[in-house]
Amino acid sequence: MTSGPFFEGEVIVLVDKVGRRHRVRLRAGERHSIHSGLIQHDDLIGHEEGTMVTTQLGARLLAVRPTFAEQVTGRRRQTQPIYPKDLGAILVGADIHPGARVLEAGTGTGALTMAALRAVGPSGSVVSYEAREEFLEAAKRAIGETLGELPPNLTLKLGDVYLGVEERNIDRVLLDLSEPWQAAPAVKAALRPGGIVFAHCPNVSQVQRFFDCLRELRGFGMLEAYELLQRGWTVRGRSMRPSHRMVAHTGFLCFARRLAADDLFEPEGEGFR
Ligand SMILES: C[S@@+](CC[C@H](N)C(=O)[O-])C[C@H]1O[C@@H](n2cnc3c(N)ncnc32)[C@H](O)[C@@H]1O
Numbered sequence: 001m002t003s004g005p006f007f008e009g010e011v012i013v014l015v016d017k018v019g020r021r022h023r024v025r026l027r028a029g030e031r032h033s034i035h036s037g038l039i040q041h042d043d044l045i046g047h048e049e050g051t052m053v054t055t056q057l058g059a060r061l062l063a064v065r066p067t068f069a070e071q072v073t074g075r076r077r078q079t080q081p082i083y084p085k086d087l088g089a090i091l092v093g094a095d096i097h098p099g100a101r102v103l104e105a106g107t108g109t110g111a112l113t114m115a116a117l118r119a120v121g122p123s124g125s126v127v128s129y130e131a132r133e134e135f136l137e138a139a140k141r142a143i144g145e146t147l148g149e150l151p152p153n154l155t156l157k158l159g160d161v162y163l164g165v166e167e168r169n170i171d172r173v174l175l176d177l178s179e180p181w182q183a184a185p186a187v188k189a190a191l192r193p194g195g196i197v198f199a200h201c202p203n204v205s206q207v208q209r210f211f212d213c214l215r216e217l218r219g220f221g222m223l224e225a226y227e228l229l230q231r232g233w234t235v236r237g238r239s240m241r242p243s244h245r246m247v248a249h250t251g252f253l254c255f256a257r258r259l260a261a262d263d264l265f266e267p268e269g270e271g272f273r
Contacts, residue, residue, distance in 0.1 A: 014061040072111035081111035083250045085230040091119045094198040100171040105129040107162035110139035124151040129161045160262045175199040181213035191261035221265030225254045
């Protein structure tokens with residue numbers, strides 16, 4: 001994470017009075033035009049993050065560096081990234097920890113890839129499979145731009161995970177593709193005993209098929225699924241109330257643990273987490 005004054009060439013975010021975000025790459029001598037007027041880049045370069053700038057029409061905007069969530073969702077994309085509300089829950093639910101060896105499929109925009117990279121740190125590693133070359137190339141560019149470079153502990157692979165993977169002794173597997181049950185044999189082969197598999201399933205029929213497949217394959221336990229509904233609140237002066245809109249259903253977060261033997265273990269109670 002960069003700190004210190006804004007510098008030429010970096011991408012910042014201007015937040016207007018209704019909360020809209022405008023991404024701007026700072027260039028000396030240039031101007032940025034928005035509906036409420038013009039911003040001079042020179043009024044920002046060399047100034048502290050958190051600076052307020054004013055357009056020639058008198059509109060005030062807050063200038064900050066984009067957060068991780070803004071970086072991964074704020075760019076044009078060809079496929080649906082995991083929503084920020086789910087990213088944190090996936091990292092904790094799948095216990096993506098420093099030093100972990102993570103296998104992911106599919107890479108998509110690279111949003112979950114980057115979240116996993118942050119969580120595993122330099123001592124961990126992420127291998128990510130993507131079936132479509134154009135998506136893999138776009139993810140490479142997005143990750144390079146967001147992190148400044150492609151980190152040495154990231155391996156991006158063009159490949160169909162349904163056909164199997166060569167990785168073994170993996171700590172955590174993250175699946176975000178339309179038919180995760182087709183990846184189950186590869187997951188079983190790759191995950192070490194005690195490892196965790198996560199699958200993002202927008203539809204409940206996918207949850208059922210994924211879990212049925214794990215049961216059939218055996219060697220998995222602690223199957224569980226949940227979803228997160230995010231209800232924002234408006235907090236303005238004396239107005240403190242739930243917002244009119246929610247980020248409601250995005251996907252079911254499904255988890256299971258790899259067992260040491262070809263067994264099956266599903267506790268009956270709900271309170272094991
Ligand atoms: C919903 S997107 C993943 C989004 C990603 N999690 C993110 O945060 O940006 C699903 C991706 O899986 C890829 N995919 C689908 N089937 C695949 C397979 N069998 N092997 C590898 N990648 C696959 C698709 O091409 C697509 O890019």
